[in-house]
Amino acid sequence: MIAIRVENVFKSYVSQSKDRRVQALGGVSFELQSGEILGVVGESGCGKSTLTRIVAGLERPDSGAVFIQDSPLQPIPLFNSKDRIRVVQLVFQDPYSSLNPRQTVFQTIHEVVKIYEPILTRDEQVARVNQLLSQVGISSDLGSRYPHQFSGGQRQRICIARSLAANPEILILDEPVSALDVSVRAEIINLLLDLKEKLNLTYIFVSHDLEIVKHVSDKIVVMLKGEIVESGTWTEIMDTPKNDYTKSLIAAIPVMNQF
Ligand SMILES: Nc1ncnc2c1ncn2[C@@H]1O[C@H](COP(=O)(O)OP(=O)(O)OP(=O)(O)O)[C@@H](O)[C@H]1O
Ligand SMILES: [Mg+2]
Secondary structure: OEEEEEEEEEEEEEOOOOOOEEEEEEEEEEEEEOOOEEEEEEOOOOOHHHHHHHHOOOOOOOEEEEEEOOEEOOOOOOOOOHHHHHHEEEEOOOOOOOOOOOOOHHHHHHHHHHHHOOOOOHHHHHHHHHHHHHHOOOOHHHHHOOHHHOOHHHHHHHHHHHHHOOOOOEEEEEOOOOOOOHHHHHHHHHHHHHHHHHHOOEEEEEOOOHHHHHHHOOEEEEEEOOEEEEEEOHHHHHHOOOOHHHHHHHHOOOHHHOO
């Protein structure tokens, strides 16, 4: 089954100085099968996050279309259209700023469980929160703590648990490990890969880091200035890069890692 189909999406913004429009996406198209991981790479400002927000339904394209599991994506006034948000969830780069500092971890996740599992009793909701925490490797004993009492890696685990609380089928991960200490990046990547298998998820995985994208992705798209300039498997892209920008990315991979 096709999980995501993006057809010729354009998006522009008024620039900060308000004197011109910035074209963030200039005709992006791709398809992703259920259960696959699409890696998205490209330099800063090339439109990766814009693409993730549009696929998640948080922003409307100027033109073009997005289909999620064959139905056209409807705009979501955040919490009004539960069915749509249930399918696609976003995980952001900075786990600290995406958590409410005044809420305990339990409250943060419980808030989402209450929305998505309203028929559960209070005790069942508590059990569900604890299950979500343990799924991401956080002991339920820590539920009464606040975000600042956790490490960066633990906070990203909590953000992942919060996304999973909505029972998504597609997770969009926008630079999910870039803000983390190098030493915990692999742990979080492995957790994400495990969860994908266990829960049968489909991922869009955005990263600056070609090595990570190579490790996780079934398919890769390379973006440049709002367009997809290359797509294929890692091997296809490495063997026959079509675009100069891709060639420069490949050339920048440290030699010892090129195997
Ligand atoms: N809300 C907005 N208002 C105005 N311009 C925006 C807005 N969002 C994005 N842009 C512009 O659109 C372009 C694409 O931005 P986007 O954040 O999608 O890039 P990115 O590839 O995610 O970059 P990074 O790797 O730095 O996260 C940039 O020129 C950016 O300045
Ligand atoms: Mg971005």
